[in-house]
Amino acid sequence: MSTARFAKTPKPPYYAVIFSAQHTPHDASGDDSAYHTAAERMGDLVGRQPGFLGVEYATEAGGYEITVAYFDTEENIRNWKNNAEHLAVQRQGRKAWYEHYEIRVAKVERAYNLQTSELA
């Protein structure tokens, strides 16, 4: 079983930031090196953010993506949102990289998986 694409989250409760987004056509083509550099940098940075628990993402060829980042508390989500370097990238994302996105902050109350489904 491959688990590399699944976040190893603790027992609930914890928090999820659900990010669904449509990239602008320029980015969907995959040739926007500024976007990719920023995305890689943000991946490194969030991994060192206090309370970060993991991330899962699926990206379609047409530039539609869903990314879910997990944190221990809402406060740590706000700290990450207000990180100065992250703020600059968010501004650039709104200006150039995303046609639309929705962000939902949610408290995970219960969780199960293929192995534990029978018990849920």
Place this chain on the structure above:
Amino acid sequence: MSTARFAKTPKPPYYAVIFSAQHTPHDASGDDSAYHTAAERMGDLVGRQPGFLGVEYATEAGGYEITVAYFDTEENIRNWKNNAEHLAVQRQGRKAWYEHYEIRVAKVERAYNLQTSELA
């Protein structure tokens, strides 16, 4: 702006079911008609489920997907989980269609999007 891929959810609070999954190789190849028939049927059925608010999904060519379904209450999530036809499809999914999946049930507490980000 394309909004077809974004669920038109009401003001929080409401609930999200976050489903991240790796399909078995058979399904990733796209030739499993039983899976596609069931997926289409479940899409129809969930759309008529009380309290269903919308769904967003991103599926990669390699068979990794994230689907987020939104409901008004946890009770309506449980009702959908326990729908007889859905239960049969869940069993088939565990047996044949998914290598692994994680399901997280979460209460959406706040939400914003590209247009309202500056205010969040």
